[in-house]
Amino acid sequence: MDNLNKKDKAQLKELKSPMAVVDWAVNWFRKQSIFMLAYGTGCGAIEIPPTVTARYDAERFGVRGAATPRQADVIVLSGYLAVKTLKRVIRTYEQMQEPKYVIALGSCPINGGMYWDSYNTIKQLDRYLPVDVTVAGCMPRPEAVLEGFMALKDKIQRGEAEGARDYRDNIEKYKNNQKEIFGDKMLPGYTCDWYFSDGGSF
Amino acid sequence: MAQDIITIFHGPQHPGITGNMSVELDLLGETIKRAETHVGYLHRGFEKMIERRTVLQAFTIVCRICVPEPDPNEENFARGVEELMGLEVPEKAKWLRTMVLEMARLQAQMLWFAGQGGSLGHYISPQWAVADRDLILDLFEELTGGRVYHMYITPGGVRRDLPEGFLGRLGHFLDYLESRLPEYDNMLLRNPVFLERARGVGIIDPATAREYGVVGPNLRACGFMNDIRKDEPYEMYGEVDFIVPTETSGDVYGRAMVRRAEIEQSISILRQIIRRMPAEKEIMAVLPKNHRKWEVPKGDTLVKTESARGEYSYYMVGDGTDKLRRVQVKGPSAVHAITLLEEMLVDSQLSDVAMIMNSLGTNPPEIER
Amino acid sequence: MKIDIKGIWGALSSLKYLFQPPGTLRYPDVKKEAADGYRGFHDNDLSKCIGCGMCEDICMNLAIDMVKPKSEAYLNAKNGSGLIPRLDYGRCCWCSLCTDVCPVNSLKLTKNYVYVSEDMNRFIYTPGEEKLGKREKETVK
Numbered sequence: 001m002d003n004l005n006k007k008d009k010a011q012l013k014e015l016k017s018p019m020a021v022v023d024w025a026v027n028w029f030r031k032q033s034i035f036m037l038a039y040g041t042g043c044g045a046i047e048i049p050p051t052v053t054a055r056y057d058a059e060r061f062g063v064r065g066a067a068t069p070r071q072a073d074v075i076v077l078s079g080y081l082a083v084k085t086l087k088r089v090i091r092t093y094e095q096m097q098e099p100k101y102v103i104a105l106g107s108c109p110i111n112g113g114m115y116w117d118s119y120n121t122i123k124q125l126d127r128y129l130p131v132d133v134t135v136a137g138c139m140p141r142p143e144a145v146l147e148g149f150m151a152l153k154d155k156i157q158r159g160e161a162e163g164a165r166d167y168r169d170n171i172e173k174y175k176n177n178q179k180e181i182f183g184d185k186m187l188p189g190y191t192c193d194w195y196f197s198d199g200g201s202f
Numbered sequence: 203m204a205q206d207i208i209t210i211f212h213g214p215q216h217p218g219i220t221g222n223m224s225v226e227l228d229l230l231g232e233t234i235k236r237a238e239t240h241v242g243y244l245h246r247g248f249e250k251m252i253e254r255r256t257v258l259q260a261f262t263i264v265c266r267i268c269v270p271e272p273d274p275n276e277e278n279f280a281r282g283v284e285e286l287m288g289l290e291v292p293e294k295a296k297w298l299r300t301m302v303l304e305m306a307r308l309q310a311q312m313l314w315f316a317g318q319g320g321s322l323g324h325y326i327s328p329q330w331a332v333a334d335r336d337l338i339l340d341l342f343e344e345l346t347g348g349r350v351y352h353m354y355i356t357p358g359g360v361r362r363d364l365p366e367g368f369l370g371r372l373g374h375f376l377d378y379l380e381s382r383l384p385e386y387d388n389m390l391l392r393n394p395v396f397l398e399r400a401r402g403v404g405i406i407d408p409a410t411a412r413e414y415g416v417v418g419p420n421l422r423a424c425g426f427m428n429d430i431r432k433d434e435p436y437e438m439y440g441e442v443d444f445i446v447p448t449e450t451s452g453d454v455y456g457r458a459m460v461r462r463a464e465i466e467q468s469i470s471i472l473r474q475i476i477r478r479m480p481a482e483k484e485i486m487a488v489l490p491k492n493h494r495k496w497e498v499p500k501g502d503t504l505v506k507t508e509s510a511r512g513e514y515s516y517y518m519v520g521d522g523t524d525k526l527r528r529v530q531v532k533g534p535s536a537v538h539a540i541t542l543l544e545e546m547l548v549d550s551q552l553s554d555v556a557m558i559m560n561s562l563g564t565n566p567p568e569i570e571r
Numbered sequence: 572m573k574i575d576i577k578g579i580w581g582a583l584s585s586l587k588y589l590f591q592p593p594g595t596l597r598y599p600d601v602k603k604e605a606a607d608g609y610r611g612f613h614d615n616d617l618s619k620c621i622g623c624g625m626c627e628d629i630c631m632n633l634a635i636d637m638v639k640p641k642s643e644a645y646l647n648a649k650n651g652s653g654l655i656p657r658l659d660y661g662r663c664c665w666c667s668l669c670t671d672v673c674p675v676n677s678l679k680l681t682k683n684y685v686y687v688s689e690d691m692n693r694f695i696y697t698p699g700e701e702k703l704g705k706r707e708k709e710t711v712k
Contacts, residue, residue, distance in 0.1 A: 045221075046270060046350055085214070113632070116633070120245050139350055144686075147687050155689060259668070262631075387581075392578050392581055
């Protein structure tokens with residue numbers, strides 16, 4: 001699993017030009033080391049310690065914990081998000097440096113989950129943040145979380161893990177959705193004004 | 203050169219806190235001058251959601267109030283409904299409920315051990331304690347069908363009977379855990395670094411504990427012998443023998459010693475239950491098949507349970523229909539994490555904040571439900 | 572300053588675990604089977620389902636809808652309403668109240684628990700007509 005296996009060698013044979021080989025190599029290096037931000041946002045944070053400690057050992061896949069957003073590659077949103085937490089999560093996501101990815105665990109980010117009629121949780125995470133991989137379950141077992149990481153690695157190798165570029169290109173749509181839910185207490189404009197290439201801001 | 207006061211957030215995104223809450227600190231150098239807790243990051247509105255569901259549908263949502271230890275919540279809810287409706291629970295169901303509660307207490311204490319070591323920088327403790335705790339979750343998976351959220355204790359009894367050979371496997375696991383406890387002592391609890399850091403830090407004095415309503419191992423480490431399992435016995439706790447361990451120092455080390463002694467008491471209770479489990483088949487009281495025909499009569503009741511962190515209480519009101527009129531939940535962390543923590547952190551060091559939060563057993567989901 | 576020799580020696584005694592075999596479950600190579608009675612994903616036996624809708628009635632998350640099947644040929648002859656249940660895995664919490672209340676025991680929970688997708692819209696699932704693979708769904712019939 002760590003060195004070049006048969007699948008990677010078969011992919012290498014199919015590449016056409018030198019630039020494609022460079023892209024392939026950059027993606028291969030990126031997928032081998034993924035730092036996960038230490039932020040337990042909801043219920044699912046109870047199945048993350050078994051995944052990263054001795055019994056299921058996610059470090060065999062290159063996944064380990066990072067303490068601050070500036071050092072992290074992936075943020076794992078484990079379950080539901082209250083409106084107060086969503087504001088902090090968006091601010092943390094915007095502080096992470098590209099390339100960055102988002103994994104959503106559980107059934108609450110998909111369509112509301114068990115708290116579908118609560119007045120304080122958000123129902124569909126896709127409208128506020130770009131999500132790369134979703135894992136089903138309530139809560140997903142450590143084996144399912146490891147499959148989620150493996151799916152993220154495949155997506156990176158194919159070159160399609162572009163959630164950050166999607167956020168940058170469609171910043172108006174995401175910010176309008178966020179303003180609907182935050183209202184007056186919207187995030188300050190300076191957190192995203194470098195996305196506007198003409199010097200404007202939200 | 204005069205120093206200024208800096209305000210920082212020991213915030214929601216931090217590797218050194220026990221959940222999703224934050225503490226705002228005013229620092230002078232490395233000494234804390236003022237602390238303020240911010241909660242509300244996990245509020246879901248459980249008490250309103252329970253009012254919209256019938257009693258059978260509501261028992262599946264109650265276990266998510268406290269994430270690391272869901273079983274005392276299920277048991278409280280079930281016992282409250284049984285008192286309101288006047289149901290009689292069969293004896294085998296009570297033995298099974300006691301067994302599940304003690305297993306949940308064991309795995310919560312192991313999770314505390316992992317957090318206490320990890321907050322000091324002693325990273326072997328989380329690796330060992332979480333890996334050993336996983337073996338209890340395997341046993342839960344056999345018995346109830348899920349690792350974390352069991353949904354097993356329902357109003358009227360329990361949902362499934364024991365599988366074949368379960369009590370033998372439980373006995374093997376208890377032997378394994380007893381052989382590992384001296385290793386945990388060597389690693390953390392007799393480590394000279396832990397003794398230097400933990401003795402004399404985070405002291406609660408007995409008058410403050412009584413005045414603020416501190417519960418659980420925090421209270422027992424100040425010298426009081428209060429335990430709901432002995433004072434007002436419920437389920438089968440009146441029939442098993444155990445002692446309530448206490449200490450007198452009231453600091454982080456004393457609380458660690460109380461919890462370590464409680465692990466041994468839980469193992470001894472489980473061994474007694476294995477010997478005395480009856481062999482009947484009836485596990486559920488007789489109830490109407492259609493869940494919309496269960497009627498909760500008018501009245502109100504208050505039920506209490508002792509979880510690994512302290513006293514849980516539920517106040518339930520029924521009004522004659524098939525839904526409950528009002529449920530009020532109070533967990534132990536509301537006092538520990540807000541009132542007690544703000545007072546205890548004044549004049550302590552910044553590097554002790556994570557250790558004190560872990561030793562008090564603060565758990566954010568049950569503060570704001 | 573007094574040095575605690577016994578404490579330091581005790582802490583160093585864990586080095587003996589360097590020479591013992593590890594206890595890790597190496598996931599994709601070594602799979603541990605889930606216990607009997609594990610609450611995994613759903614499966615429906617269409618030759619027994621009578622379309623009564625009791626599973627839709629008891630689910631409090633509104634995760635089950637009764638819909639028309641893709642083809643009538645696989646329905647039970649005794650299916651009164653002509654509809655079969657369809658699940659939304661964005662709402663389900665795997666409490667198994669729907670399987671407890673099914674009068675003919677056709678809706679069951681299997682031991683399968685892995686499903687990962689890159690698109691949030693692919694989590695609606697009709698058991699009995701589709702099969703949930705690890706990454707994408709496959710249609711069986």
